[in-house]
Amino acid sequence: MHVVVIGAGQAAASLIGKLRAEGFDGPITLVGAEPVPPYQRPPLSKAYLLGEMEEERLYLRPAAWYGEQDVTLRLGTRAVALDPAAKVVTLEGDEALPYDALALCTGSYPRTLPEAVGGHLDGVFTMRDLRDADTLRPELVKGRRVLVVGGGYIGLEAAAVAAKSGLQVTLVEAAERILQRIAAPVTSDWFRALHSAHGVDIREGVGLETLIGDADDRVTGARLKDGTELEIDLAIVGVGIQPATILADTAGLAIDNGIATDLHCRTSDPHIWAAGDCASHLYRGERIRLESVGGAIDMAEAAALNILGRETEYHPRPWFWSDQYDVHLQIAGLNRGWTDVHVRPGAGERSASHWYYADGALIAVDAMNDSRAYMVGKRLIEAGRSPDPAVATDPATDLKALLRG
The missing domain is CATH 3.50.50.60 (FAD/NAD(P)-binding domain)
Structure with missing residues (x-):
């Protein structure tokens, strides 16, 4: 064969x-x-x-x-x-x-910007493969101005790298908040604060109208849908x-x-x-x-x-991660259809976990610098077990005890 x-x-x-x-x-x-x-x-x-x-x-x-x-x-x-x-x-x-x-x-x-809004201009990048990274890396020069289009995890990761490289970063998100499609407001708030602390200018509820280029078709600016115009040296598109x-x-x-x-x-x-x-x-x-x-x-x-003819069924076990600055985000489960979210403080200043429930059933956990909350949450979700949210998010609760209870 x-x-x-x-x-x-x-x-x-x-x-x-x-x-x-x-x-x-x-x-x-x-x-x-x-x-x-x-x-x-x-x-x-x-x-x-x-x-x-x-x-x-x-x-x-x-x-x-x-x-x-x-x-x-x-x-x-x-x-x-x-x-x-x-x-x-x-x-x-x-x-x-x-x-x-x-x-x-x-x-x-990656989804790209249409030519009508400047997607064809030199200095406009997407981030998906090795060639993309090799092309973008020399552009990340300290002091330059970059516009990041899109406030999902791809855009936020790009913003974090640019900020760590010393660039002036503006991120625009057309939706009302960053991570709107994939996370609860409390997680959006957590990452907005993280990026703001690193100097990223996050603008939510405002989309990109067009990128502006010079005579050589190099991007030099951006006009947002609220009329704001920005001077930029490059743009990174992270729209899915x-x-x-x-x-x-x-x-x-x-x-x-x-x-x-x-x-x-x-x-x-x-x-x-x-x-x-x-x-x-x-x-x-x-x-x-x-x-x-x-x-x-x-x-x-x-x-x-x-x-090989084994007839083995595939049953998804959703888990994801994202690294931004010194934060390691781990996500267990899928939060679709959540009805309430409960916050468990972590051990450090940049540590917490957000526990998603749908009518009493635990369906997902966002864990920021809290690998124990992630691992316990993942095992509980895979086992179909749903601890009382007040107990699960009480810092005094031993997380491992939830697996025994």
């Missing part, structure tokens, strides 16, 4: 590793558009962008590992078409690559991502908030699986995508087992 994997990120690397760990000794071909082997994405917008991590440390496995494991790497090569009936992937140059089992780990790509589904869509696979998969990570074609940011799956009756390293690993490993 020849297994072909399209994509070269966390999901692809995890799937290949699981196949070999489970004893599969057939041929594997990895097709990746970038010229480097699979690497970690999260450090790109943090340690790597700050110059604190070398490129080789990003690699999920040493480049030599793939040869040792008899994995054929087709790097710097795009898959341009898929024919599920013939079980053939077409690569750039019109090369046909047949497969017996195919795994789509195509990931996602889109699942990379073009290959699957044009091949006729089912698309529903990403490449639709079943409990076994199969797509609508029985010989094709999908994992990672590009794939959607069911969670508590809702079709979601988990845009996280943990989700990519778990789903990819389940897909690998099912490629």
Whole structure:
């Protein structure tokens, strides 16, 4: 059986590793558009962008590992078409690559600003892959003025790196508050205060009207929808991502908030699986995508087992993280549908956890510099247990006792 994997990120690397760990000794071909082997994405917008991590440390496995494991790497090569009936992937140059089992780990790509509002100007950046980081890093010069568009975790991480690099940072968020789509107001307040303490000018409830360029098409300013004009030297756009589904869509696979998969990570074609940011799956009756390293690993490993005929069901265990300044945020669960949020103070000044409940059921925890609250909350959620919120958030309560109670 020849297994072909399209994509070269966390999901692809995890799937290949699981196949070999489970004893599969057939041929594997990895097709990746970038010229480097699979690497970690999260450090790109943090340690790597700050110059604190070398490129080789990003690699999920040493480049030599793939040869040792008899994995054929087709790097710097795009898959341009898929024919599920013939079980053939077409690569750039019109090369046909047949497969017996195919795994789509195509990931996602960042949303960009339209050209009409200046998205085409030089000095406007997104942050998703190694090339993005390498292009942006020399622009982060102390004293320069940067506009960050978007107040989600991508935008906030970019703002933190820019502020730590000594830039003057203005962040604009069109919604009423930062993190509005993904966190409760109390978490928004916590991170607003954090960024304000580091000199970031956060403007909420105001969108970007247009970026302004000079005669050389280099960004020099921005006009906001409230009429304010800003002088800037560069802009970083962090307004979300889109699942990379073009290959699957044009091949006729089912698309529903990403490449639709079943409990076994199969797509609508029985010989094709999908994992990672590009794939959607069911969670508590809702079709979601988990845009996280943990989700990519778990789903990819389940897909690998099912490629081998194990018929293993994939049950998502949502968890996420974000690093901003000296704060390590860990999130357990999904907070969709929360009805109330309770705050538990942490041990230090920059330490706390926010516990989300939906009609009495614990569904998520945001933990800032509080790994114990995160770990206990995660285990409680996975076990379907919901301690009384007054008890859970009482600093006098031993968190570990909640697991025994």
